[in-house]
Amino acid sequence: MRWNKLENEACSVARTVSVIGDRWTLLILRDCFLRVRRFEEFQARLGVTRPILASRLRKLVKDFVLAKVPYQERPLRYEYRLTQKGLDLYPIVMAIVHWGDVHMAGKKGRPLLHQHVSCGKTFDPVMICSECGEPLSPKQVHVHRGPGAASPRHMPADAPADERKQRRPIRSSRAHQ
Amino acid sequence: MRWNKLENEACSVARTVSVIGDRWTLLILRDCFLRVRRFEEFQARLGVTRPILASRLRKLVKDFVLAKVPYQERPLRYEYRLTQKGLDLYPIVMAIVHWGDVHMAGKKGRPLLHQHVSCGKTFDPVMICSECGEPLSPKQVHVHRGPGAASPRHMPADAPADERKQRRPIRSSRAHQ
């Protein structure tokens, strides 16, 4: 499958991945949230090659995640700033940071601490249900077809699990653990 | 920079990206949360080539995100199941889904709806501060060096924005170094 077909899939993960699903892009966005804005600064901090950086920034601008705004004239120079669409990626970045803090931190602990200005405390991000406020766990969530789902007969990539065909029963001695 | 160096960076984003920062990997994980578990089923749903699928599954198992468990003997066959470490990726996946729902949905609306079993309602995921419960916004968060930060003189990739050198005011032609 080609990547330009991804954004046409009837799946929000596929569509999002078509925009940010690239290693360098995610690292660029991390730096954006740390107030990095200029080509040379991205390049120095990330250690990415210049052609790749240029191509990723170009794509993020095309997708309206970053905006290229002039910060001086003569010589005319631009910096890259998060748009609202880009700022909305914050939960994704924070979720990634938090998973890394929990599962990938070295013995010395996490590299960064996050302080919530409103309450003053060092915090972790927690994902909750918008309706009842309880923290989310995968087993507490059921998935249903939405209005933008692909047509049912195709068994599309984002069809809910409970509409797919029955799995063969487990016959192993070491089944379900 | 090579990807095997990423996991050694003093940055939780870089470390997480070294595990899941690949387009196919993210789509595989999406399907894992939809209860897909077998090679053939991943392959049919994703349209990924078999060598890539095999290499990604192998890496996810190596990183303890998935576990390869037998579901039958004679012939011995395995399926791939999320470990706890893998289940903990749920907020990342949900954040990705939600951004796609908001910013990439077509006219017909979102492809999938999520129902919270505990409260019964269709919901959106919301990321809040673990300490005060308020929704997070990037401007309400300050970043500080944690115990696992790299040494300060190197100006590491995850040094907090407010410890880096002051940006030069607009209209200057020679930026800081």
Added chain:
DNA sequence: CGACTTGGTTTTTTTATTGAACCTGCGTTA
């Protein structure tokens, strides 16, 4: 004038991905 800065592009080499075919162990059917 000549050097330097920012923000790139070009070119060559190396690496990763695709697409198609093939392999293995075992069970099933004729």
Added chain:
DNA sequence: TAACGCAGGTTCAATAAAAAAACCAAGTCG
């Protein structure tokens, strides 16, 4: 018993993408 099918891969040639290094251009500085 042979032939076929299935799940879960591996192998191989062709193609695409990324890395590394050099180059370019507009403009300013000394």
